[in-house]
Amino acid sequence: DVKVTQSSRxxxxxxxxxxxxxxVQDMDHENMFWYRQDxxxxxxxxxxxxxVKMKEKGDIPExxxxxxxxxxxxxxxxxxxxxxxxxxxxxxxSRIRTDPYEQYFGPGTRLTVT
Amino acid sequence: xxxxxxxxxxxxxxxxxxxxxxxxYSDRVSQSFFWYRxxxxxxxxxxxxxxxxxxxxxxxxxxxxxxxxxxxSLLIRDSQPSDSATYLCAVRCRDDKIIFGKGTRLHIxx
Numbered sequence: 001d002v003k004v005t006q007s008s009r010x011x012x013x014x015x016x017x018x019x020x021x022x023x024v025q026d027m028d029h030e031n032m033f034w035y036r037q038d039x040x041x042x043x044x045x046x047x048x049x050x051x052v053k054m055k056e057k058g059d060i061p062e063x064x065x066x067x068x069x070x071x072x073x074x075x076x077x078x079x080x081x082x083x084x085x086x087x088x089x090x091x092x093x094s095r096i097r098t099d100p101y102e103q104y105f106g107p108g109t110r111l112t113v114t
Numbered sequence: 115x116x117x118x119x120x121x122x123x124x125x126x127x128x129x130x131x132x133x134x135x136x137x138x139y140s141d142r143v144s145q146s147f148f149w150y151r152x153x154x155x156x157x158x159x160x161x162x163x164x165x166x167x168x169x170x171x172x173x174x175x176x177x178x179x180x181x182x183x184x185x186x187s188l189l190i191r192d193s194q195p196s197d198s199a200t201y202l203c204a205v206r207c208r209d210d211k212i213i214f215g216k217g218t219r220l221h222i223x224x
Contacts, residue, residue, distance in 0.1 A: 040216070041216070042202075042214055042215065042216035042217065043158075043202070043214040045211070045212075090157055090158070100146070101146050101148075101163075101206045101210070101212060102148065102160055102163050103148075103160070103204075103212060104160065105157040105158050105159070106157060107156070107157050108156070108157045
Protein backbone atom coordinates (compact mmCIF):
# COMPACT_ATOMS: atom_id res chain seq x y z
CA ASP A 1 0.00 0.00 0.00
CA VAL A 2 1.07 3.50 -0.76
CA LYS A 3 1.82 5.43 2.35
CA VAL A 4 2.12 9.19 2.51
CA THR A 5 2.74 10.68 5.93
CA GLN A 6 2.70 14.26 7.12
CA SER A 7 4.57 15.53 10.12
CA SER A 8 1.60 16.92 12.06
CA ARG A 9 -2.18 16.49 12.02
CA UNK A 10 -2.82 19.77 13.80
CA UNK A 11 -0.59 22.81 14.11
CA UNK A 12 -1.13 26.21 15.69
CA UNK A 13 1.30 29.01 14.85
CA UNK A 14 1.49 32.74 15.40
CA UNK A 15 1.46 35.38 12.70
CA UNK A 16 4.95 35.98 11.35
CA UNK A 17 6.38 32.62 12.36
CA UNK A 18 8.22 30.45 9.84
CA UNK A 19 6.35 27.17 9.47
CA UNK A 20 7.64 23.87 8.10
CA UNK A 21 5.28 21.13 6.92
CA UNK A 22 6.93 17.83 6.11
CA UNK A 23 5.70 15.06 3.83
CA VAL A 24 7.24 11.63 3.30
CA GLN A 25 6.18 8.89 0.88
CA ASP A 26 7.47 5.33 0.92
CA MET A 27 6.59 4.16 -2.60
CA ASP A 28 9.46 5.65 -4.58
CA HIS A 29 7.08 8.04 -6.37
CA GLU A 30 8.66 10.61 -8.64
CA ASN A 31 5.98 13.29 -8.26
CA MET A 32 5.00 15.09 -5.09
CA PHE A 33 2.45 17.83 -4.55
CA TRP A 34 1.28 20.31 -1.94
CA TYR A 35 -2.34 21.47 -1.90
CA ARG A 36 -4.45 23.52 0.42
CA GLN A 37 -8.15 22.88 0.84
CA ASP A 38 -10.63 25.50 1.99
CA UNK A 39 -14.43 25.32 2.20
CA UNK A 40 -16.02 26.47 -1.03
CA UNK A 41 -12.68 26.73 -2.82
CA UNK A 42 -11.78 23.07 -3.18
CA UNK A 43 -8.25 21.78 -3.61
CA UNK A 44 -5.73 24.33 -4.82
CA UNK A 45 -2.23 23.39 -5.93
CA UNK A 46 0.55 25.31 -4.22
CA UNK A 47 3.73 23.65 -5.54
CA UNK A 48 4.76 20.36 -7.08
CA UNK A 49 7.96 18.53 -7.85
CA UNK A 50 8.81 16.00 -10.55
CA UNK A 51 12.24 15.09 -9.21
CA VAL A 52 14.74 15.75 -6.49
CA LYS A 53 15.71 19.41 -6.28
CA MET A 54 13.10 20.30 -8.88
CA LYS A 55 10.03 22.39 -8.13
CA GLU A 56 7.26 24.01 -10.08
CA LYS A 57 4.77 26.65 -8.99
CA GLY A 58 1.17 25.69 -8.82
CA ASP A 59 -1.82 27.99 -8.83
CA ILE A 60 -1.23 29.76 -5.50
CA PRO A 61 2.51 29.79 -4.66
CA GLU A 62 2.61 33.25 -3.08
CA UNK A 63 3.78 33.16 0.53
CA UNK A 64 5.08 29.58 0.23
CA UNK A 65 8.27 27.84 -0.76
CA UNK A 66 9.23 24.17 -1.01
CA UNK A 67 12.24 21.92 -0.69
CA UNK A 68 12.90 18.50 -2.10
CA UNK A 69 16.36 17.30 -1.12
CA UNK A 70 15.47 13.60 -1.18
CA UNK A 71 13.07 11.72 -3.44
CA UNK A 72 10.82 10.61 -0.61
CA UNK A 73 10.53 13.94 1.18
CA UNK A 74 8.81 17.17 0.13
CA UNK A 75 8.64 20.09 2.51
CA UNK A 76 6.35 23.11 2.40
CA UNK A 77 7.57 26.29 4.04
CA UNK A 78 5.48 29.27 5.05
CA UNK A 79 8.09 32.02 5.20
CA UNK A 80 6.04 34.32 7.42
CA UNK A 81 2.73 32.82 8.43
CA UNK A 82 -0.38 34.94 8.05
CA UNK A 83 -3.96 34.36 9.18
CA UNK A 84 -5.12 33.82 5.59
CA UNK A 85 -2.88 30.75 5.47
CA UNK A 86 -5.09 29.01 8.02
CA UNK A 87 -6.18 25.94 6.10
CA UNK A 88 -5.97 22.17 5.62
CA UNK A 89 -2.71 21.31 3.88
CA UNK A 90 -2.55 18.10 1.90
CA UNK A 91 0.49 16.39 0.46
CA UNK A 92 0.18 13.88 -2.39
CA UNK A 93 2.46 11.72 -4.49
CA SER A 94 2.20 9.86 -7.79
CA ARG A 95 4.22 7.78 -10.25
CA ILE A 96 5.05 8.81 -13.78
CA ARG A 97 5.56 5.34 -15.29
CA THR A 98 2.86 2.92 -14.16
CA ASP A 99 -0.62 4.09 -13.09
CA PRO A 100 0.47 7.61 -13.96
CA TYR A 101 -1.08 10.60 -12.35
CA GLU A 102 -3.06 8.67 -9.73
CA GLN A 103 -2.38 10.79 -6.68
CA TYR A 104 -2.22 9.38 -3.17
CA PHE A 105 -2.78 11.78 -0.33
CA GLY A 106 -1.38 12.04 3.15
CA PRO A 107 -3.71 12.54 6.14
CA GLY A 108 -3.42 16.32 6.01
CA THR A 109 -2.24 19.01 8.40
CA ARG A 110 -4.80 21.43 9.75
CA LEU A 111 -2.88 24.65 10.30
CA THR A 112 -4.27 27.51 12.34
CA VAL A 113 -2.42 30.84 12.30
CA THR A 114 -3.41 33.21 15.10
CA UNK B 115 -9.15 28.53 -17.69
CA UNK B 116 -9.53 24.78 -17.39
CA UNK B 117 -12.45 23.76 -15.23
CA UNK B 118 -13.99 20.71 -13.67
CA UNK B 119 -17.61 21.18 -12.66
CA UNK B 120 -19.62 19.19 -10.16
CA UNK B 121 -22.95 19.78 -8.50
CA UNK B 122 -22.14 20.61 -4.88
CA UNK B 123 -25.18 18.76 -3.53
CA UNK B 124 -26.06 17.46 -1.07
CA UNK B 125 -27.32 14.51 -3.04
CA UNK B 126 -29.58 12.39 -0.86
CA UNK B 127 -30.06 8.74 -1.84
CA UNK B 128 -31.93 6.00 0.05
CA UNK B 129 -29.88 3.11 1.36
CA UNK B 130 -29.71 0.32 -1.22
CA UNK B 131 -30.38 2.60 -4.19
CA UNK B 132 -27.99 3.69 -6.93
CA UNK B 133 -26.16 6.98 -6.38
CA UNK B 134 -25.18 8.82 -9.55
CA UNK B 135 -22.49 11.50 -9.41
CA UNK B 136 -21.67 13.64 -12.41
CA UNK B 137 -18.76 15.75 -13.59
CA UNK B 138 -18.06 17.85 -16.68
CA TYR B 139 -14.70 19.22 -17.78
CA SER B 140 -13.61 21.93 -20.16
CA ASP B 141 -10.25 20.72 -21.53
CA ARG B 142 -11.22 18.75 -24.62
CA VAL B 143 -7.88 16.87 -24.82
CA SER B 144 -7.96 15.53 -21.26
CA GLN B 145 -6.90 11.89 -21.12
CA SER B 146 -7.13 10.72 -17.52
CA PHE B 147 -10.01 10.95 -15.09
CA PHE B 148 -10.24 10.12 -11.41
CA TRP B 149 -12.79 9.85 -8.64
CA TYR B 150 -11.82 10.45 -5.02
CA ARG B 151 -13.87 9.99 -1.89
CA UNK B 152 -13.33 12.34 1.05
CA UNK B 153 -14.88 11.82 4.45
CA UNK B 154 -15.36 14.88 6.62
CA UNK B 155 -12.08 15.92 8.21
CA UNK B 156 -10.09 13.34 6.25
CA UNK B 157 -7.96 13.44 3.12
CA UNK B 158 -9.13 12.35 -0.35
CA UNK B 159 -8.89 8.66 -1.15
CA UNK B 160 -8.62 7.41 -4.74
CA UNK B 161 -11.58 5.23 -5.71
CA UNK B 162 -11.24 4.81 -9.45
CA UNK B 163 -9.38 6.01 -12.50
CA UNK B 164 -10.65 5.79 -16.06
CA UNK B 165 -8.81 6.50 -19.29
CA UNK B 166 -11.02 5.18 -22.13
CA UNK B 167 -14.56 5.87 -23.23
CA UNK B 168 -17.15 3.54 -21.76
CA UNK B 169 -17.66 1.93 -18.38
CA UNK B 170 -15.20 0.65 -15.81
CA UNK B 171 -16.50 -1.40 -12.91
CA UNK B 172 -14.89 -2.09 -9.54
CA UNK B 173 -17.12 -3.75 -6.99
CA UNK B 174 -20.11 -1.51 -6.30
CA UNK B 175 -18.52 1.38 -8.21
CA UNK B 176 -18.80 2.07 -11.94
CA UNK B 177 -17.07 4.96 -13.65
CA UNK B 178 -18.42 6.12 -16.99
CA UNK B 179 -16.55 8.30 -19.47
CA UNK B 180 -17.83 10.09 -22.57
CA UNK B 181 -15.04 12.19 -24.05
CA UNK B 182 -17.21 13.55 -26.87
CA UNK B 183 -19.57 15.05 -24.29
CA UNK B 184 -16.70 15.88 -21.87
CA UNK B 185 -18.57 14.05 -19.18
CA UNK B 186 -17.56 11.54 -16.51
CA SER B 187 -19.78 9.94 -13.91
CA LEU B 188 -19.58 7.62 -10.93
CA LEU B 189 -22.33 5.17 -10.07
CA ILE B 190 -22.49 3.58 -6.64
CA ARG B 191 -24.76 0.55 -6.50
CA ASP B 192 -26.42 -0.73 -3.32
CA SER B 193 -25.56 2.51 -1.52
CA GLN B 194 -24.55 2.16 2.12
CA PRO B 195 -24.48 4.76 4.92
CA SER B 196 -20.68 4.43 4.84
CA ASP B 197 -20.75 5.87 1.30
CA SER B 198 -21.83 9.22 2.74
CA ALA B 199 -18.93 11.50 1.87
CA THR B 200 -17.83 14.17 -0.58
CA TYR B 201 -16.81 12.82 -3.98
CA LEU B 202 -14.18 14.70 -5.96
CA CYS B 203 -13.79 14.42 -9.70
CA ALA B 204 -10.27 15.06 -11.03
CA VAL B 205 -9.03 15.47 -14.60
CA ARG B 206 -5.53 15.43 -16.06
CA CYS B 207 -5.22 18.27 -18.51
CA ARG B 208 -2.96 18.71 -21.51
CA ASP B 209 -0.13 20.22 -19.41
CA ASP B 210 -0.26 17.17 -17.10
CA LYS B 211 -1.76 19.19 -14.26
CA ILE B 212 -4.56 17.56 -12.32
CA ILE B 213 -7.60 19.78 -11.86
CA PHE B 214 -10.03 18.87 -9.08
CA GLY B 215 -13.70 19.69 -8.96
CA LYS B 216 -15.06 21.13 -5.73
CA GLY B 217 -16.90 17.93 -4.98
CA THR B 218 -20.42 16.60 -4.52
CA ARG B 219 -21.67 15.84 -1.03
CA LEU B 220 -23.48 12.51 -0.96
CA HIS B 221 -25.80 11.57 1.88
CA ILE B 222 -27.14 8.02 2.09
CA UNK B 223 -30.43 7.90 3.97
CA UNK B 224 -30.76 4.84 6.27
